[in-house]
Amino acid sequence: MKRPWLTFMAQGIAGLIVLCAAVLKFQGASMSVEAFAALGMEPTGRYIVGCLELLAGLMLWSPFAALGAVLTTGVMCGAVIAHATRLGISMVSDSTSVAQTSLSPNGLALASLTLVLVCAIYVAISRRKELPFIGDTL
């Protein structure tokens, strides 16, 4: 691990956002419900992903951060697939023009998704040696 402070920071940020996302899913926030309804996974899928996010977030703040980062990356990849294939990628809300550049709820989700993905990938790479079984070969 070359820059431990950067890794710890990435773990902190990713863990926080992922845990918030998990809470929103369990609360049944309208945005989550709509998204999962569009994917045809409401409500079971929402709870499964919520559980995975909860687990990943806690792991990111624990000695199992490497595994947590891989799990987080996985969940975020799933989100990317969802946006790319079903939910669409609109960064701004329909009611505002591009010129105003205010982020829609969907846009905010995408921005945080990107941030978490970057952080999680960074943590997974910098802590790859700690992964069970395959850590030695990476």
Next chain:
Amino acid sequence: MRVPAVFGNGRVMKTALAIDLEKVARAANVGLVVLCGLVALAGHYVSFYFHFLTVALIFGVLLNFYWRHVQKRHALLANFGWIAQFRYLVESVGPELRQYLFASDTEERPFSRVERAEVYRKAKGIDASEAFGSLRDFSHADIKVRHSFYPADEAEMKPFEVVVGASRGLASAYTIRRPVMISAMSYGSLGENAVRALARGAKRAGIVMNTGEGGFPKYHLMEGCDLIFQLGTAKFGARDAEGRLDEARLADIAAHDAVKMIEIKLSQGAKPGKGGLEKITPKIAELRTVPMGQDVVSPAHHLECTDAASTVAFIQRIQRVSGLPTGIKFCLGRTDELRALLREMKQQDVVPDFITVDGAEGGTGAAPKSFMDYVGLPLFEALPFVDDMLREEGLRDRVVIFAAGKLISPGKQMQALSLGADVVYTARGFMLAIGCIQALECNRNTCPVGITTHHPHLQKGLDIEAKAGRVVNYVEALCRGHRELLSATGRTATRDLNRQNIYLPVLSGTAALAARPHPEETVQ
């Protein structure tokens, strides 16, 4: 590509069950990508739930690409891809599988299951008799105790008694009353629970325990058993800042009632002629009187001992400072050096009260493999040499010989006693008695039974009181075995044992010695 076996005429020999692993690997690598694509399609057209698998498989594909085309360190992964991981996986559980399932009862090392089971049964007070027949090989290479036509009666047996330091007329001369002692294991190499369990057991069984070279024996002293304080090459507990002897500290340690003897470790069977990097924690640092936060290196020899004269002078210094019976421990290497050392002892009229002969088969927490495997004489080679040389130099009656090196059963101990030892040491025997399962993790601080670890949660399972009972059982069973074997040899006291009581195979230098009894030994 796999090279098929080819006969002289160029025809290829095909074996029915041969699997072309390269083809399998290629199929597996392509299959992974195809499967990933199929699952992705299912996720898109059937149900989004399939994308859980898609994500996992994307990871697999990326990892597989990295293993095959980016990394250079693992040839198997580069050539075969992800299925090569199965080899690493199976290999990683190999030691456990072999130990639990596949290794035969007699082939494990350092101690086979048969040898370990004998100690376990003794420690648990279970009947140690065997059925049907011995599991050992009865080849000409086996060392055996020779019995007598006329076994001694129980009533004739004399109690075991060896006095150390009597020849110097010491007031502190110590009488060893049982033939077995706990060999050197420091706090550091063992955790505190293990040390205390052994010490408590030693106290109850009335045996002596060696502290090992771990510095001030805080945990050994807690249980009040008789101790031999070991002064290692780093002189932990009695060193100054440069690693030389601090006389005041040694005198303080020797002043404890429980400390009965001092053993100067010149070398050790597991790593003769080698020092080492020591474990360090704040507790260990305090007891070893070394600073925390820097590496502690045990030198290969005592800084004071550079030749025979300085070594003998150092022995005398320790004898003077401690006022206790003081001996030396070594693993025999060059016999000419031992001869020179003994002659120097005669010259200076300074003789150690005991000599511990450590066989090269001795154990340790951590040592370089080449030293463990290839350096030093094994115990049964060294012991007769030392015994003979002491006799030849006329020093044998002034020196007690302790022997160490895989002596975990009464049979082996009896053989050592027949080859010249007066008292025997075992360390690993006692480790097995308190629950060692030979996991071979002593150097990793992960001992699963809490013996060679400092992790509190691993030590939790080692109950001091329960394991002290095992130590007592083991000692009692060993001593019972000794008496039975002694009786079978026709001797009535352990000190009467000699080389007539042992059969040594004609394979080694020892055989020649065995064939040549001591001049003073009369044929009985």
